Amino acid sequence: MVAVRRQTAVSPQTWVNAVVPACVRQYGAAELVGGILQGDFEVIVAHSALAEAGFPVPPKDGDRVVRNPTIVDGEFVPGGGVTLTVKHPGDRGGAIGYWMQARGGGVG
Structure with a gap:
């Protein structure tokens, strides 16, 4: 499971959150091409899972995915x-x- 998050307002900070099943894996060395960097992750999420959870699909650059x-x-x-x-x-x-x-590693 992951939480997919989108900030919808800055002040006060407001978020839309969806807890959905996902496949998360780190890219391998042979896949580090183009914009993929060491430490990046691939996150696979079903459209239906996001829509059913009320998340405004499709995901956008800057959305957040929280692992664990x-x-x-x-x-x-x-x-x-x-x-x-x-x-x-x-x-x-x-x-x-x-x-x-997806990229990062900060605490959710």
Whole structure:
């Protein structure tokens, strides 16, 4: 599970959060081409999972993905997990899903 987050307002800070199943993996050395850097992750999320969770699809550059999020009663709790920033939302196959490139490692 990951939490996908989008900031919708700056003052006061407001976020849309969706807790969804995802496949997360770090890119290998042979994949470090173009804009992919060492330490970047690939995050695969189904379009239907994001839409059902109420997330405004599609994901955008700058959205956040929290790996190993703290979840209480099915809701994301800020402050836990590892936050990655989406660098490329990677739309694939229309409404099938998103193969996102994400970067970072800060606390959620």
